[in-house]
Amino acid sequence: MAHPxxxxxxxxxxxxxxxxxxxxxxxxLIDSGADAKAVIANGLVTVNGEVENRRxxxxxPADVVMFAGRGARVAAG
Known part of the structure; x- marks a missing residue:
């Protein structure tokens, strides 16, 4: 698990x-779709350093998503 x-x-x-x-x-970064909807709606998720409220x-690839001090980068499969 990543640390801040x-x-x-x-x-x-x-x-x-x-x-x-x-x-x-x-x-x-989250457990369910309902959780995703809530944290995005509450402005708790950033994409490339900017708050994103569109689920x-x-x-x-290369976009970085951050939530609760943890981050994940989209990588090409």
Whole structure:
């Protein structure tokens, strides 16, 4: 598990893009889709350093998602 201030972990995806809500679950940053909806709606998730409130935001390889001091980077599968 990553600790605050550490590099985000690379999480490979199968396709060329993935939605933010799906990636939060895939990366293990959150446990369920309901959790994803809530933390995104509450402005607790950043993508590339900026708060993102669209669960359907399309992420591309190299995008970095942060939540609760932990991070994950989208990696090409």
């Amino acid at each position: 201030g550490t590099e985000p972990v690379d999480v490979p995806i199968r396709d060329t893009a993935i939605r933010l809500g799906q990636f939060l679950k895939l990366s293990g 359907g935001r399309q992420l591309q």
